Amino acid sequence: MFPARFDYFRPQTLEEALGLLQEHQGEAKVLAGGMSLIPLMKLRVAKPARLIDIGRLSGLDGIEARDGELAIGALARHAPLEESPLVREAVPLMADAAGVIGDTQVRNWGTIGGALAEADPAGDWGPVVLALNARLRCLSARGERFIAAREFFRDAYATALASDELVTQVLVPGPGPGATGAYLKLERKAGDFAIAGVAVQLAVDEQGVCREIGIGLGAVGLTPIKAVQAEAILRGQRLSEATLADAAEAAAREAEPVSDIRGSAAFKRDLVRALLRRAIEIALRRSRGEQVEAGHV
Numbered sequence: 001m002f003p004a005r006f007d008y009f010r011p012q013t014l015e016e017a018l019g020l021l022q023e024h025q026g027e028a029k030v031l032a033g034g035m036s037l038i039p040l041m042k043l044r045v046a047k048p049a050r051l052i053d054i055g056r057l058s059g060l061d062g063i064e065a066r067d068g069e070l071a072i073g074a075l076a077r078h079a080p081l082e083e084s085p086l087v088r089e090a091v092p093l094m095a096d097a098a099g100v101i102g103d104t105q106v107r108n109w110g111t112i113g114g115a116l117a118e119a120d121p122a123g124d125w126g127p128v129v130l131a132l133n134a135r136l137r138c139l140s141a142r143g144e145r146f147i148a149a150r151e152f153f154r155d156a157y158a159t160a161l162a163s164d165e166l167v168t169q170v171l172v173p174g175p176g177p178g179a180t181g182a183y184l185k186l187e188r189k190a191g192d193f194a195i196a197g198v199a200v201q202l203a204v205d206e207q208g209v210c211r212e213i214g215i216g217l218g219a220v221g222l223t224p225i226k227a228v229q230a231e232a233i234l235r236g237q238r239l240s241e242a243t244l245a246d247a248a249e250a251a252a253r254e255a256e257p258v259s260d261i262r263g264s265a266a267f268k269r270d271l272v273r274a275l276l277r278r279a280i281e282i283a284l285r286r287s288r289g290e291q292v293e294a295g296h297v
């Protein structure tokens with residue numbers, strides 16, 4: 001359980017970190033909270049020759065409303081995201097998700113940027129950023145680019161990031177009037193990754209018509225899945241029993257689960273149906289001003 005030998009760098013500035021990443025491209029890995037990378041290095045599944053520790057860089061852990069967006073630094077850890085009044089008020093599904101990630105240690109050390117870059121198919125942040133139509137700000141010594149969450153996840157543990165690139169911010173569009181959401185996950189035991197997770201962000205007008213809808217599914221495919229067909233069924237419609245049933249059915253079809261130790265594929269499709277219905281119900285109650293717990297089922 002000892003990692004292979006590696007050179008360790010702790011840059012003092014973002015520019016220095018980007019320079020090191022460029023210089024050691026292909027041989028270096030970034031270390032943020034270390035919650036995923038360190039165990040993999042100990043198992044020697046990951047054997048980077050150089051480790052660039054960005055975990056203590058200043059200015060990359062902010063959570064602020066800016067230019068109509070919520071700008072979240074890549075080094076923001078899960079626990080502050082769960083507790084942030086701004087996050088709880090503007091995008092409660094992010095607080096829901098942050099609160100059900102792993103255990104206390106994981107939530108205190110793990111970062112949102114690290115979790116997204118890790119792209120674990122069962123990770124909780126993937127479905128949330130898809131439901132919210134978030135963008136990731138990515139930087140390298142070559143310059144800056146923005147990647148839509150929908151374009152970011154390429155395969156299990158694979159993203160659109162180049163090997164010299166860092167995620168520096170998660171940019172969440174400011175919620176429209178009355179928009180709110182919920183994230184729900186079922187796991188086998190507390191602290192476990194999801195058997196399935198569903199993120200919903202919606203806005204419903206005074207006539208009960210769904211004006212805005214985003215749905216992300218987690219742990220039911222090689223990547224998190226944006227349930228675009230379920231979204232299309234709900235968008236512009238009254239949320240009647242029949243419409244909700246159709247949307248739940250569509251989301252279950254869009255899911256691509258496999259049978260594994262966490263459950264059969266059929267069970268996971270059933271979960272998607274049930275979690276979507278329940279997450280929408282919670283979001284609707286929240287939109288009426290009710291305080292409703294979510295996160296764990």
Ligand SMILES: Cc1cc2nc3c(=O)[nH]c(=O)nc-3n(C[C@H](O)[C@H](O)[C@H](O)COP(=O)(O)OP(=O)(O)OC[C@H]3O[C@@H](n4cnc5c(N)ncnc54)[C@H](O)[C@@H]3O)c2cc1C
Nearest residue numbers: 030032033034035036037102110111113114117123124167
């Ligand atoms: C026991 C346990 C339980 C867990 N349970 C859950 C769970 O229920 N749900 C869940 O979602 N997650 C879970 N996790 C994972 C957790 O969320 C980690 O925090 C996260 O996956 C990685 O974040 P990190 O900051 O620790 O990244 P690190 O481990 O430091 O890095 C992970 C990967 O991302 C890269 N990286 C890190 N930061 C950046 C960046 N800014 N830009 C580009 N690349 C970067 C690294 O090079 C590495 O490849 C669990 C982890 C453990 C150990």
